Amino acid sequence: MKPAKIITLLALILILCMAAMPTSAHRVIVQGQVSEIQIRAYFGGGSADPMAYADVEIYAVRGGQEELYKTGKTNDTGMYYFQPLIGVSEYRAVVEATGHRGEEWVNLTEGAGITEAEQEEAEDEAGLPLTGIIAGFGYLTGLAGIAMFLTARKMKKQYENK
Amino acid sequence: MVHISDGVLAEWLWGGGWAVTAVILAYALSKMRNEDVPRLSVITAAVFVSSLVHISVGPTSVHFILNGFAGVMLGILAYPCIFVALVLQCFLFGHGGVTTIGINAVNMGVPALIAYLIFKTGAGRGIGPETKNRASLFGAIAGGVAVVLALLFLAAELLTTGEEFLETTVLVVSTHIPIIAVEAIFTGVIVGFIATVEPELFRR
Numbered sequence: 001m002k003p004a005k006i007i008t009l010l011a012l013i014l015i016l017c018m019a020a021m022p023t024s025a026h027r028v029i030v031q032g033q034v035s036e037i038q039i040r041a042y043f044g045g046g047s048a049d050p051m052a053y054a055d056v057e058i059y060a061v062r063g064g065q066e067e068l069y070k071t072g073k074t075n076d077t078g079m080y081y082f083q084p085l086i087g088v089s090e091y092r093a094v095v096e097a098t099g100h101r102g103e104e105w106v107n108l109t110e111g112a113g114i115t116e117a118e119q120e121e122a123e124d125e126a127g128l129p130l131t132g133i134i135a136g137f138g139y140l141t142g143l144a145g146i147a148m149f150l151t152a153r154k155m156k157k158q159y160e161n162k
Numbered sequence: 163m164v165h166i167s168d169g170v171l172a173e174w175l176w177g178g179g180w181a182v183t184a185v186i187l188a189y190a191l192s193k194m195r196n197e198d199v200p201r202l203s204v205i206t207a208a209v210f211v212s213s214l215v216h217i218s219v220g221p222t223s224v225h226f227i228l229n230g231f232a233g234v235m236l237g238i239l240a241y242p243c244i245f246v247a248l249v250l251q252c253f254l255f256g257h258g259g260v261t262t263i264g265i266n267a268v269n270m271g272v273p274a275l276i277a278y279l280i281f282k283t284g285a286g287r288g289i290g291p292e293t294k295n296r297a298s299l300f301g302a303i304a305g306g307v308a309v310v311l312a313l314l315f316l317a318a319e320l321l322t323t324g325e326e327f328l329e330t331t332v333l334v335v336s337t338h339i340p341i342i343a344v345e346a347i348f349t350g351v352i353v354g355f356i357a358t359v360e361p362e363l364f365r366r
Contacts, residue, residue, distance in 0.1 A: 043216070043222075043223045044255075044256060049216065049218050049222070049223035051222070052222065096170065097222070098222075098316070098320065098325075098330060098333065098334055099164070099165070099166040099167065099170055099316055099319075099320055100165070100166075100167055101167035101168070101169055101170050101259075102167070125256070128214065129214075129254060129255050132254035132255050133211055133214070133254075135254055136207075136210050136211070136250045136251075136254050137207060139250055140203050140206055140207050140210065140246070140250070141203070143203070143246060144199055144200065144202070144203035147194065147199045147202070147203075148196060148199045151194055151195060151196040151198075151199060152196055154196075155195075155196055
């Protein structure tokens with residue numbers, strides 16, 4: 001072999017070696033995460049009507065510190081969507097419309113989805129509160145009794161004074 | 163719509179609401195007589211459950227308030243009626259908020275008292291079967307006006323949170339048109355009925 005040929009061959013091997021390991025120079029990190037959080041706002045009391053076009057404020061919670069991350073409005077079906085920040089897993093969503101206000105904490109590390117049990121509980125809360133109605137009537141009867149008792153005592157006192 | 167939730171209003175506003183409520187409540191309760199109690203309780207029960215009756219209007223959901231009806235039927239006692247109904251609605255149904263019970267009572271109770279004045283002035287003292295139509299008409303006016311006033315109160319308070327008064331008013335009043343109409347008719351019909359069968363109820 002001629003020396004020139006050997007040098008060419010060595011150079012070729014060197015180039016090949018460099019081309020074969022391009023990734024070793026920069027470490028690439030790929031992270032996966034849920035890209036959208038869905039907020040649903042609706043009225044309780046049996047009808048579950050959506051809170052449409054309500055103001056939404058999303059607060060990102062970083063190390064116990066809250067900061068306003070996004071503001072917007074729900075759509076006609078009471079939904080609002082936002083992208084979570086990478087590295088922030090806790091959010092507080094506040095929905096407000098003409099004096100009505102509700103809030104919800106979303107924590108991605110605890111599983112952002114709503115479990116079946118949670119959904120059932122929410123539907124129970126949004127349903128017609130029959131026990132509440134019955135309890136309310138009970139309280140009213142009791143209050144009426146107390147009021148009757150107090151006014152009767154007042155009447156008796158007036159009668160005695162006369 | 164008219165139940166303001168916790169955390170919407172500034173402290174001075176809901177605090178002031180409690181103060182006004184306390185004063186009117188104390189005065190109203192001092193006027194309460196033994197024979198008023200059953201009527202007060204029955205009307206309170208009606209006001210308490212009425213907020214569960216929803217109508218879907220456009221983008222929102224509205225419910226009955228019945229504050230004008232309470233005012234016409236109870237006079238000054240409409241205030242304790244609405245206050246008790248609000249307390250029960252808050253704790254049993256989660257309507258409104260705990261801190262805002264006072265201001266909500268102002269929003270619904272003061273219009274109820276104004277409704278009573280409208281009714282008393284319009285229908286006069288001698289309500290009976292022969293003046294039934296006149297009483298009915300003013301009952302209906304009072305029933306409707308009380309709702310509108312409650313909404314105006316709400317819009318005025320939301321001003322402090324940066325909402326536009328005119329915009330809020332137009333929004334809440336327009337969505338409440340069915341409520342205003344139904345409550346006016348309801349109050350008018352009940353007043354007409356009572357004027358026929360038991361006009362004594364209005365002679366207090």
